[in-house]
Amino acid sequence: MTTDLTRSQRLKAATATIHDTLDQRIMALDPFSSPARYVCFLRAQQAFHDALAPLYAAPTMQALIPDLAERDRSAAIAADIADLTLPLPAVPDARPVEPVDMSTSLGWLYVAEGSSLGAAFLLKAAQRIGLSTDHGARHLAGHPEGRAAHWRRFTARIDDATMTAEDEDRMIAAARDAFTRFRTLVDAAFA
Numbered sequence: 114m115t116t117d118l119t120r121s122q123r124l125k126a127a128t129a130t131i132h133d134t135l136d137q138r139i140m141a142l143d144p145f146s147s148p149a150r151y152v153c154f155l156r157a158q159q160a161f162h163d164a165l166a167p168l169y170a171a172p173t174m175q176a177l178i179p180d181l182a183e184r185d186r187s188a189a190i191a192a193d194i195a196d197l198t199l200p201l202p203a204v205p206d207a208r209p210v211e212p213v214d215m216s217t218s219l220g221w222l223y224v225a226e227g228s229s230l231g232a233a234f235l236l237k238a239a240q241r242i243g244l245s246t247d248h249g250a251r252h253l254a255g256h257p258e259g260r261a262a263h264w265r266r267f268t269a270r271i272d273d274a275t276m277t278a279e280d281e282d283r284m285i286a287a288a289r290d291a292f293t294r295f296r297t298l299v300d301a302a303f304a
């Protein structure tokens with residue numbers, strides 16, 4: 114049993130394998146070997162975040178997470194793409210993720226927000242090919258308050274939300290769907 118964990122820790126544990134598989138897949142694609150490969154990664158990021166726009170804009174979710182709108186990295190991703198001025202690969206149409214219920218929305222947002230944590234490592238790799246948080250790698254920048262503190266404020270919302278066990282299962286399923294979606298987009302962008 115994992116009842117001694119917080120809800121967000123249970124979510125992390127339930128998605129650790131799918132995260133690690135995605136992480137290994139991305140690194141195997143060598144996205145930081147050149148700007149031309151990096152732009153494929155950016156395209157996947159853009160399609161993923163575009164699909165989540167309805168969640169970041171949802172009044173119900175903004176009520177739960179007061180800084181939600183400013184957490185949205187879509188504008189930074191678009192600026193990164195504009196910086197690179199390289200042709201973009203095609204990816205499947207990004208099916209928008211609508212805010213059907215709070216738990217499902219939190220599962221998707223968890224994946225989008227959590228990707229900023231690993232981004233510390235990705236930023237270092239991006240810097241080695243001449244990118245920076247002012248050019249091409251804006252969306253990988255840490256939050257001024259620090260990545261960890263910014264992340265803890267988000268997971269606190271997951272931990273404090275009122276949820277039944279069924280709600281929590283739905284949140285976990287949604288997070289897995291989100292990782293699967295990212296995987297599909299990455300595979301298409303690098304194909």
Ligand code: HEM
Pocket residue numbers: 121124125132135136137139140223224225226227228229230231232234235291292295
């Ligand atoms: C090569 C690519 C990636 C690497 C190397 C990587 C690495 C990491 C690392 C090291 C952490 C833990 C950071 C910490 O605890 O301070 C982390 C957390 C996380 N990453 Fe990734 N990541 C990658 C891609 C992604 C992607 C594409 C997503 C989402 C689509 C993602 C979602 C998450 C989530 C949700 C967490 C938070 C886990 C938690 O603490 O609950 N990661 N990642």
